[in-house]
Amino acid sequence: MRKLLLAVLLIFAMTLSVVASPAAISPALFEEIGTHGGELVLGLASTPRSFNFYGIIDNAAYTILYNIIEPLVEENPATGEIIPGLAESWEVDESGTEVTFHLRDVAWSDGTPFTADDVVFTMEHVVMNTHAEGNSADRFTLGGQPVLWQKIDAHTVKAILPSPYGAFTRVLTHALMVPKHKYEPFIAALNEGVEPGTINQAWTTDTPLSDIVGTGPFVLSEYVVDQKVTLKRNPNYWKVDPEGNRLPYLDQLVYLVVQDDQVMLAQFRSGEIHRITITGQNFPGLKREELDGSSFRVLTGSPVSPTPSPPHLAFNWDIEDEELREIFRNDKFRQAMEHTVDRHRIIEDVYNTLAIIPGVPVLPANTAFYNPAIEDIMREYDLEKAKRLLDEVGIKDRGDGVRVLPSGRPFELTLTTAVNVQPHNDIAVILENEWEELGITTHLQLISSTLVGQRRTAGEYEAIIEAFGNQPDPQLRKAIWQPGRALYYWHRSTMDENQEPILANMEDWELRVFDLFELGEVEMDPVQRKAYYDEWQEIYAERVPVIYIAKGMELQAVSNAIGNIFLQENGQIVGTNYTAFVK
Amino acid sequence: MFRYIVRRLVTMVPMMVVISILCFTVIKLQPGDFTTQFLTDPRITPEQVAQIRERLGLDQPPAIQYLTWVKGILTRGDFGYSFAYKRPVQELIWERMGWTVAVAGATIIFSWAVAIPIGIYSATHKYSFVDYLLTFIGFIGVSIPSFFLALVLMYLSLSLGGTAVGGLFSQQYIGAPWSWGRLLDLLRHLWIPIIAIGLSGTAGLIRLMRGSLLDVLGTQYITTAKGKGLSQRVVIYKHAVRNAINPLISVFGMQLPELISGTIIASIVLNLPTMGPFFYDALINSDQYLVMTFLMLSAFLMLIGNLLADILLALTDPRIRYE
Numbered sequence: 001m002r003k004l005l006l007a008v009l010l011i012f013a014m015t016l017s018v019v020a021s022p023a024a025i026s027p028a029l030f031e032e033i034g035t036h037g038g039e040l041v042l043g044l045a046s047t048p049r050s051f052n053f054y055g056i057i058d059n060a061a062y063t064i065l066y067n068i069i070e071p072l073v074e075e076n077p078a079t080g081e082i083i084p085g086l087a088e089s090w091e092v093d094e095s096g097t098e099v100t101f102h103l104r105d106v107a108w109s110d111g112t113p114f115t116a117d118d119v120v121f122t123m124e125h126v127v128m129n130t131h132a133e134g135n136s137a138d139r140f141t142l143g144g145q146p147v148l149w150q151k152i153d154a155h156t157v158k159a160i161l162p163s164p165y166g167a168f169t170r171v172l173t174h175a176l177m178v179p180k181h182k183y184e185p186f187i188a189a190l191n192e193g194v195e196p197g198t199i200n201q202a203w204t205t206d207t208p209l210s211d212i213v214g215t216g217p218f219v220l221s222e223y224v225v226d227q228k229v230t231l232k233r234n235p236n237y238w239k240v241d242p243e244g245n246r247l248p249y250l251d252q253l254v255y256l257v258v259q260d261d262q263v264m265l266a267q268f269r270s271g272e273i274h275r276i277t278i279t280g281q282n283f284p285g286l287k288r289e290e291l292d293g294s295s296f297r298v299l300t301g302s303p304v305s306p307t308p309s310p311p312h313l314a315f316n317w318d319i320e321d322e323e324l325r326e327i328f329r330n331d332k333f334r335q336a337m338e339h340t341v342d343r344h345r346i347i348e349d350v351y352n353t354l355a356i357i358p359g360v361p362v363l364p365a366n367t368a369f370y371n372p373a374i375e376d377i378m379r380e381y382d383l384e385k386a387k388r389l390l391d392e393v394g395i396k397d398r399g400d401g402v403r404v405l406p407s408g409r410p411f412e413l414t415l416t417t418a419v420n421v422q423p424h425n426d427i428a429v430i431l432e433n434e435w436e437e438l439g440i441t442t443h444l445q446l447i448s449s450t451l452v453g454q455r456r457t458a459g460e461y462e463a464i465i466e467a468f469g470n471q472p473d474p475q476l477r478k479a480i481w482q483p484g485r486a487l488y489y490w491h492r493s494t495m496d497e498n499q500e501p502i503l504a505n506m507e508d509w510e511l512r513v514f515d516l517f518e519l520g521e522v523e524m525d526p527v528q529r530k531a532y533y534d535e536w537q538e539i540y541a542e543r544v545p546v547i548y549i550a551k552g553m554e555l556q557a558v559s560n561a562i563g564n565i566f567l568q569e570n571g572q573i574v575g576t577n578y579t580a581f582v583k
Numbered sequence: 584m585f586r587y588i589v590r591r592l593v594t595m596v597p598m599m600v601v602i603s604i605l606c607f608t609v610i611k612l613q614p615g616d617f618t619t620q621f622l623t624d625p626r627i628t629p630e631q632v633a634q635i636r637e638r639l640g641l642d643q644p645p646a647i648q649y650l651t652w653v654k655g656i657l658t659r660g661d662f663g664y665s666f667a668y669k670r671p672v673q674e675l676i677w678e679r680m681g682w683t684v685a686v687a688g689a690t691i692i693f694s695w696a697v698a699i700p701i702g703i704y705s706a707t708h709k710y711s712f713v714d715y716l717l718t719f720i721g722f723i724g725v726s727i728p729s730f731f732l733a734l735v736l737m738y739l740s741l742s743l744g745g746t747a748v749g750g751l752f753s754q755q756y757i758g759a760p761w762s763w764g765r766l767l768d769l770l771r772h773l774w775i776p777i778i779a780i781g782l783s784g785t786a787g788l789i790r791l792m793r794g795s796l797l798d799v800l801g802t803q804y805i806t807t808a809k810g811k812g813l814s815q816r817v818v819i820y821k822h823a824v825r826n827a828i829n830p831l832i833s834v835f836g837m838q839l840p841e842l843i844s845g846t847i848i849a850s851i852v853l854n855l856p857t858m859g860p861f862f863y864d865a866l867i868n869s870d871q872y873l874v875m876t877f878l879m880l881s882a883f884l885m886l887i888g889n890l891l892a893d894i895l896l897a898l899t900d901p902r903i904r905y906e
Binding site: 052 | 738
């Protein structure tokens, strides 16, 4: 932390010595210095249902709003490091529980100054408002205690943490600041006669666009229902390129609403849309067109972002059937099943080779947390080993190729997964073949993803293929991977009906994982935090509570007319809307 | 006649009540509700989900939810609130009405304008080569799903160097003020949805028109008309077609709800800013009041359409009397 702090202070000092604001940004985001003007047209898979970042769970709305409003601290899109955003700098006190932020001197796009009041308001009444459907109160609550926010002066804010919190700045990167002067009328705590749920009705799609103000690179200029969202540049945006030119370069950023991905692809091919995310299926065709001299380039980036969510295989430890329950809880059984997962074949057949062996589940590209030791622990595809392990568990071949449980009943498995997620479907079919080969009768239950979610929550499945997105900091996924939490669904009996963990129902190693997450949460020293999460990854790799299968690469196609969207040396795709330009 | 219309209008009320109860029951039979999506989001705790359900009234028994909704309509003209958009549903539906009616209207006009002349030609040139050809095209039109036809047309357009793929306008004309350029751009885009969505209806109408006209042409009064020396034109257009058109008028009434519901999948594939994809999303999200209002509107248009068809029949066919 000290080192990081020093670096941050250094950057702070450097920015101070040049100009107070605007501020130059990481040169890693630039392939070349751009020129002003032009527009970038992007596709949006659904229409935004609201412009309220905190009132809704809607990726279309998030995509648009990330151009308009900004967090106190940002994640460098090229390196993943935490860098200054609306806070020019920050210090952590000795105890690790008080963080003081020094705010940048900027204004909202309507001219109102951005101040400490906006920060305290956003955090207290919006981000941590549990009545807001898109709130993040959980991420700012430690041991049941909320983080407190204090205004020191117009440009200084202090956060008082109930205990040290290692991922604090990381979670802050997702807390985008909203203007108090626009949001205040929707807050029940500050207005009499306003219902608590009213916060969700701020900035709906019928709000006059001039009321939707931000500090970000773009502001909304037009919204045509179900067709298009246009943003124009914020002329006073504070970021500048390494040569001191104001960002963004683009005059306009246009999002076209295109629900069908085939149509989106067709529009990209016809030049209407400039940049799209593609799937492994479309890759070969587009790559061929690129090599034949088309006007676009295809980028194959190593996976860093949450999506595509990496699928995993899980078994229901709390299933009614006692014999199956005991087997699913047996480490050896799950290890045997890991031997039946042919990750290389899946990567080749399902993903057209455009996927990697995932971590457990920290991605190899995430150097801050990835533990390479797991590579030696994860089990290779080997049906012979799988057979031996099954024999040891007592699931033996009765002589005619059918494996039976210790009670003598034939071993049958129902594998549940989403019919509308193509990779999950294909993986299920491959697993079915492997399991049949072992003598396990397998039934596929291919149902809609919504139903899969419900079966999972209700514990109505035997084996299941599901997926959760990755996050750079394991703390952000503790609701999934820490035993006793809401989404630790394969072993739900580690949690009581009040969502509190039941330590008595955990295996020894689950207890250790539970402790590791608790320790990692309050540790401020990055080296020690990594040590905790390293141990967690090793335990997961060894005990395989769930079997991670593959992680798709990030595939994009970009028009050659657009600059500064490129593959950097480490293989990751870099390209933001505020550094992109028209060549 | 007037009394008949009033009676029909009055009987619509209990009908709408029954339809609304049926619709609401079907929506409630769907597993899960709007808040189900929150359960997979690690940022939202299950307590918060319970809180949201309470605020949206989803914790109440379905009968209470239904009655509250009906009460809102009767006392305030309020059709409820969209959970997904956080806005009153009638506003949301109204925002999308313009393009929906325009596209569907153009499609219906297209299919009638094409189908009736072809149907008449086919019937009067029975078993000729052209009749067989048109009948064959008609069968293709009926059997090809419209979304597939849409994909094929878009592919053809794209591979012939066209850029008008999906939507109603090129990007720069979306939301722009009307101009000749914009109108031209609309026409360049509109032909694909009109053909893709309209073709199956057209084909059906051709078959109906042909069959119905053939029936009439075989009747004795047509023979009489011919026998007394009327010209072929007068026999067909004045006597035969006027009588053969009756079944088509009934069909016309049925088409009214299509103005808003149309073909959902084709609209998604064609990326049309119409009600179809919007309704589909609402269904997927269990945005129940939005779905209900939409279904009620559709049912209402169906009832009105039927009434209109009956009135039109009475006007065109002097044999029909409602008293």
